[in-house]
Amino acid sequence: MNRDNTADKLGKSGSRSKGRVTLSDVAKVIGVSAITVSRALNDPEKVNPKLRVRIEQAVAELNYVPNRAARSLATSTTQTLAVVIPTISNTVFSNVLKGIYDYTTRHNYEVLFASTYYSLQNEEKLIAKLLAQHPDGIITTGLDITERSKAMLLSANIPLVQIMEVGTGDVIDMSVGFSHFDAGASMAKYLIEQGYRNIGFIGAQMDFRSQRRMQGFLSTLADAGLETDKYLLTTTTPSDIKLGGQLLADLMAKQPDVDAIFCNNDDLAYGAIFECQRRKLRIPEQIAIAGFNDLDASASINPSLTTVKTPLYEIGRSAAELLINTLKGRPILSKTLDLGFELIVRDSA
Amino acid sequence: MNRDNTADKLGKSGSRSKGRVTLSDVAKVIGVSAITVSRALNDPEKVNPKLRVRIEQAVAELNYVPNRAARSLATSTTQTLAVVIPTISNTVFSNVLKGIYDYTTRHNYEVLFASTYYSLQNEEKLIAKLLAQHPDGIITTGLDITERSKAMLLSANIPLVQIMEVGTGDVIDMSVGFSHFDAGASMAKYLIEQGYRNIGFIGAQMDFRSQRRMQGFLSTLADAGLETDKYLLTTTTPSDIKLGGQLLADLMAKQPDVDAIFCNNDDLAYGAIFECQRRKLRIPEQIAIAGFNDLDASASINPSLTTVKTPLYEIGRSAAELLINTLKGRPILSKTLDLGFELIVRDSA
DNA sequence: TCATCTAATGTTAGCGCTATCTTTTAAGAG
DNA sequence: CTCTTAAAAGATAGCGCTAACATTAGATGA
Structure with a gap:
């Protein structure tokens, strides 16, 4: 060179x-x-x-x-936001990160990110590492957090936005997201209204937010007097498309009379749909499939997927906006932002 | 708080x-x-x-x-690697970034990334911005780069890895990737061997690497005496699944006798397959579909997708490894690393 | 003419850390 | 008990920048 x-x-x-x-x-x-x-x-x-x-x-x-380091030292500001997400290689979080990045870069901040791979222990270490960069603000994922992480974040004395969910647990500073419980409940309500009675749930990874979706879903089934445990199948294995097919196969082997399945995310739903296609099961006549997140393929797959659209990009964008507005001393309307979700009814359920 | x-x-x-x-x-x-x-x-x-x-x-x-800023100032090292990619919200690059992140974080470096959205002008600005952070090393995407970007990178005096492709253009310092021309050629060769004769190509975005794949593909068709322009349909619109369906529809309207289509990437291929399903076209009997990248869904979709597997995660990992080895003064075996690709034959072609 | 003000530029010091050199302490060697 | 050597700790200065205050030049007006 x-x-x-x-x-x-x-x-x-x-x-x-x-x-x-x-x-x-x-x-x-x-x-x-x-x-x-x-x-x-x-x-x-x-x-x-x-x-x-x-x-x-x-x-x-x-x-x-x-030299930004020298500037940082002189001004004690780094023009950097730190972001802690579970993993970058999941469309959900790459969309969130994109929202953060786009807003952040327009306002002349840099983004430092770290992946916890869904471990709170990792998260602790990563928060410590990121704070050593003295970011001007920080975004973390979820409201479940260790005491030590919380202590570090507090003593860092910088604005914090916890993203992805609202309505559960304690918010440390600010938060942006939606209610996973309600989202799960709303899908259950829809499936019940459509006349399904043997309604199943398949889930992978089963992080806190997945669990909340499941709880919302199951409690609505219970309220309607339907079975909850019988048609339930979850694993903590990381979620992917193939696994969706497998979980569907397993559930149907166990409970052949299941007539609708809520998949914890769209990836699982795609896998489930592909497996049904292979088994020549007609969707939704023989079995209805629903997903979660409304990713790109959901509108195009056959049959098109009934799912819950979540404001991923907007969560990222809003979180960055909250931080930067706080940093610039602009007034914040609310420290908690519920961006909601939307049930997208398509052909699969 | x-x-x-x-x-x-x-x-x-x-x-x-x-x-x-x-x-x-x-x-x-x-x-x-x-x-x-x-x-x-x-x-x-x-x-x-x-x-x-x-x-x-x-x-x-x-x-x-x-305080890392103070440390950086005193040591003139930032323990930071800068990464310039086209976009984070594309599975291809989020996989690459994951590879970079995983290696980097294990070796106690931070990652600063920026998205060019496929614009060389943007890239220039982003390189300037990132260099102000004085990263210890930098990763950029592709070998096509403006003179000004090149000048900045050179005078930054830090190790550089250009990722995604090898074998074309000038490498400034180091590079990791594979030959897109050869990959396109290998798919053409396969389709010809399988007996297809009216072979089409659909492509979106059409960045430099896509063009190189197309060139490799078309030149192989030409060598075999087959049509090249007739069954060709490209657009510079960003690629997504839906667009794949549309391009397939457009191409078939124009040239109903097309018997195989190489889709510039797997997303387009998924869209094409979904569209075929809707049209009740049997794949591969009536039309063969092939993709590129071997993303998650390719093994599960029906029919499973014949595609080219590309070493995305490994490219990221190796690029980070090259940088960090260089920074630690370890010997580098080769400044250019061709990680190759693999034709994955499945049911769709 | 001189005081008064403004715009433009400069001086100084310090942000928090570590490279480099120096000093002190402890441990052996003879 | 002195001399040598190694290990441990400290003093100093400087990394490149900017906050805070200081100075200078030029313009304005009575």
């Missing part, structure tokens, strides 16, 4: 520095003080337009790149 | 600091110098075990969180 040698030309090979071009290098070239260059870059109106132009040229010529 | 007041207790409310606990706070509490605390944390063997224990306790009690 060809290395740039501007710094060598500036004659600083002996110093502790890595030889990068600094503010005062630029300043020296023009013959002004470093602070003036700093102002020209950060507060342009404060410096004479002609000087500013000269400074900008010098910056471009020398290929000067500001 | 309840605020921690340890810092107030330490009596530093008048300073420029944000009131956080610092190394010398910890040092003062124990009655040693700051540098000793620093050593206890970064180079534990260098301090007396008994003292070390006391320091560790004080750190825990005071809830001390090191």
Whole structure:
């Protein structure tokens, strides 16, 4: 790799520095003080337009790149938001992260993310690691959190948004999401209304939010006097499409009279639908399938999937917005934002 | 939000600091110098075990969180890798990013990412922004890059890995990927071998790599004396499942005698398969469908999808590994890593 | 003319950490 | 008991930037 040698030309090979071009290098070239260059870059109106132009040229010529670490140290702000999610390789969270990223980048903040892989112990370590970067704000997933994590977040003294759910547990600072319990309940209600009576549930991963969806779902079934445990099949194995087919197969082997299945997420539902296709089971006549999240494929699959649409991108966007508004001292209307969900009725149930 | 007041207790409310606990706070509490605390944390063997224990306790009690910005400034290393990808909300890149993240986090580096949304102009700006963080290394996507981006990357003087493809254009420093041209060619070869003669191609987004796949595909068709332009349908619209159905519909309307279609990626292929199902077209008897990437659903969909498996996670992992090995001064076997691809033959073609 | 104000620029110090060099303490060696 | 050596701890300065205050030049007006 060809290395740039501007710094060598500036004659600083002996110093502790890595030889990068600094503010005062630029300043020296023009013959002004470093602070003036700093102002020209950060507060342009404060410096004479002609000087500013000269400074900008010098910056471009020398290929000067500001050192954010030094800036952070001087201002005690990092222009960085930390994000803790379970995993990046799940469409649900990549959509959330996209929402965060898009808002954040427009407002000149950087995003540092970390994946817990659904472990609260990991989460603790990651929070500690991320806080060492002194982010200006932090986003974590879910309301279930260890005491130690909570203590660290509190003593970090920065705004925090807990995303994905509202309505359960204690919010530490702010939160954005929707009620998973209600979402599960609303799907149960819909299936009951459609006349299904032997209603099943298949779920994987079974993190806290999945459990809340299941609880909402089952309690509604119970209220209607329907079976809850009989048609229930869950595993803590991470969720994927293939697993959906397998869980459907297992459930049907155990309870052949099941007439509708709520899949804990769309991926499982896709797998279930594919398995039904293979078994030549007509959906929804012989068995109804419902999903959760309304991912991309749900509208296109055959039959199209009845599911619950969740505001993933918006959760991310709103969380970032809350943080940045807080940081800029703008008024926050509410510390808790329920973005709701929407039952999407299609052909599969 | 309840605020921690340890810092107030330490009596530093008048300073420029944000009131956080610092190394010398910890040092003062124990009655040693700051540098000793620093050593206890970064180079534990260098301090007396008994003292070390006391320091560790004080750190825990005071809830001390090191300031990475200060550390970066002092060491001119940030323990951060920058990643530039087209978009995070595409399974392809979220898998790559996961590979990067997993390796990186194990080696105590942070990841800063940015999305170009497939624009080289955006990429320029993002590279400039990311370099201001002085990452220790950087990963960018693709070998097509503007001169200005290249200049910035060169003068940043840090190791760089260009990911996703090898074998085309100039590599600036290192690269990891596979040949998209060859991958496209190999699918063409397979389809020809299977006896298809009116072979089509549908593609969306049509970024550089998609184009290279298409070129490889078409040139192989041409070599076999088959039509290339006639059964070709592409758009620069971002790719999604629904679009796959639409492109298939459009192509079949234009050229009803098409007997096989190579879809530029699996998402398009899923959409195409769903559309065929709706049209009651038997796959592969009436029309064969092939995809690219071998995403999760490809093995489960009906019929299961013949596709090209690409080493997405491994590309990310290897790129991170190359960077970190370079940074640690370990020998690099080769600056260019071709991880290849694999034709996965299933039922759809 | 001189005081008064504003705009533009400069000086100083410090953000929190660690590289580097120096000093102190402890442990052996003879 | 002194001398040598290693281990442990400290002092100092500096990484690159900007907050806070200080200075200078130029404009304004009575």
